[in-house]
Amino acid sequence: MSSTPERGNPISNPVIPGFHPDPSICRAGEDYYLACSSFEYFPGVPIFHSRDLVHWTQIGNALDRPSQLRLPPDTNSSGGLYAPTLRYHDGRFWLIVTNVSGDGNVLFTATDPAGPWSDPIRLPGVHGIDPDLAWDDDGTCWCTVAGVSQVRIDPRTGETFGEPRRLWSGAPGAKAPEAPHLYRIGGYWYLLIAEGGTERCHGVSIARGRTPAGPFEPCPANPILTHRGTDHPIQNTGHGDLVQGPDGSWWMVFLGVRPHGGTPGWHVLGRETFLAPVTWVDDWPVVGEVSPAMAAPPWPLQEPAVVPVRDDFDLSELAVGWISPRSRPAQNCTTKERAGWLTLRARGESLDDSEVTFVGRRQQHLSCRTRVLVDPAEGRGGMVVRLDEEHHYEIEATPGQVQVLARIGPLRSVVASHPTAVGPVVLRIEVTATRQVTDARQGPDTVSLGVEDAKGAFVELAALDGRYLSTEVAGGFTGRVIGAYASAGTVHFDWFDYEPIED
Numbered sequence: 001m002s003s004t005p006e007r008g009n010p011i012s013n014p015v016i017p018g019f020h021p022d023p024s025i026c027r028a029g030e031d032y033y034l035a036c037s038s039f040e041y042f043p044g045v046p047i048f049h050s051r052d053l054v055h056w057t058q059i060g061n062a063l064d065r066p067s068q069l070r071l072p073p074d075t076n077s078s079g080g081l082y083a084p085t086l087r088y089h090d091g092r093f094w095l096i097v098t099n100v101s102g103d104g105n106v107l108f109t110a111t112d113p114a115g116p117w118s119d120p121i122r123l124p125g126v127h128g129i130d131p132d133l134a135w136d137d138d139g140t141c142w143c144t145v146a147g148v149s150q151v152r153i154d155p156r157t158g159e160t161f162g163e164p165r166r167l168w169s170g171a172p173g174a175k176a177p178e179a180p181h182l183y184r185i186g187g188y189w190y191l192l193i194a195e196g197g198t199e200r201c202h203g204v205s206i207a208r209g210r211t212p213a214g215p216f217e218p219c220p221a222n223p224i225l226t227h228r229g230t231d232h233p234i235q236n237t238g239h240g241d242l243v244q245g246p247d248g249s250w251w252m253v254f255l256g257v258r259p260h261g262g263t264p265g266w267h268v269l270g271r272e273t274f275l276a277p278v279t280w281v282d283d284w285p286v287v288g289e290v291s292p293a294m295a296a297p298p299w300p301l302q303e304p305a306v307v308p309v310r311d312d313f314d315l316s317e318l319a320v321g322w323i324s325p326r327s328r329p330a331q332n333c334t335t336k337e338r339a340g341w342l343t344l345r346a347r348g349e350s351l352d353d354s355e356v357t358f359v360g361r362r363q364q365h366l367s368c369r370t371r372v373l374v375d376p377a378e379g380r381g382g383m384v385v386r387l388d389e390e391h392h393y394e395i396e397a398t399p400g401q402v403q404v405l406a407r408i409g410p411l412r413s414v415v416a417s418h419p420t421a422v423g424p425v426v427l428r429i430e431v432t433a434t435r436q437v438t439d440a441r442q443g444p445d446t447v448s449l450g451v452e453d454a455k456g457a458f459v460e461l462a463a464l465d466g467r468y469l470s471t472e473v474a475g476g477f478t479g480r481v482i483g484a485y486a487s488a489g490t491v492h493f494d495w496f497d498y499e500p501i502e503d
């Protein structure tokens, strides 16, 4: 267990930017896979692949059909799927996750993490969130949940054996001991947990024992990771998972946020997945420096995937990064009706509705430009920056007019109206992060909404303060999702551009 990652050229952290919280990682030979929570969105639990821990590509969503993921219309935003655990054992991939708005703890298996994953194996005897899976040498499977408690299960049937037993639960008095992960490393069983709550007091602590049930001895250096009380640009660090790199060195993935603007600071991209090196001292893990530009690991890095700006909707299925609130019936969302177009058929009457027809992708950059070509001839719809049903800014097209609408909590407003030629129109939203704070009350960014004229020039119709589309204002566990929607009739979209803007 002794290998210290060399210091190489800087790489950017988060390694998976945007709303990708509660990361869980596993290694299968030379491949790494990672899963994140996804809450009220369908499909659920995005699955990523990497061979260097630095460059990640989404290869699917583990829960991508209604028989796996039922999120009823009354599922709260930030309800649904909480933290998963992804493990590779006995030649199969295992994913356990809690649907707090449905079946509780459920387990899925796959031979290919890109899918298909199995139908759910229910675990009625496992209570609580943040379920973890760990196997003993004799094949016994232990399921450990927030709190922290543990019960033996049969992962193939979901059967539990005996009563849950309480395990070490972190520092006395620390709130929210959760995100447990149990590892057999060397002569110890290590129990890694998060504590302090997923906000600014978040942290990672660890204890070790000689059996999976303990007793556990807390690490004298706990918390082994926290940024609480610091002015570090990455905050809320916690909810970690350990993994060994290709050279045997150890690393941790964990969640963090990047608050922007004046005080108290607002994060708009949700909780993102970060990476940090880990070394071992006296058989205790020591987490290395967490930096937005961290030293690359000491092994060859993959070429980063080239991500196209434009999605032309030319494929018969939507790309894996597109998500919708709660469900996405084919009759409301298809790329098969008008070849090369995304056709959205309205269900709700506005983005205030829990089942609005909306297809979006996570905002992954502090500044970015999104554009869409919309044909509203048969309805009403447009492009939106969404936090949840009560916090969204949109530019909406009907034949001959566009409007900018804003929903902030109890307030809903038509901010601007603008005549357009009848026919397809290009809508644009530009998000510009606050670069220089000159006023303590300054927000994290500005969201500009408008259209493009016949020459392609941006006609800005409104520039709105982005703080109202932040998690600090909206509450909950998610981050911004930007996409296309229909609020009446049928609306067609020819293409959608998402372009990062360097800060």
Ligand code: 6LW
Pocket: 021, 022, 037, 082, 083, 129, 130, 176, 178, 179, 194, 197, 198, 199, 239, 477
């Ligand atoms: C997650 C738990 C948590 O399951 O929030 O605040 C839940 N901590 O670890 C959703 O991310």
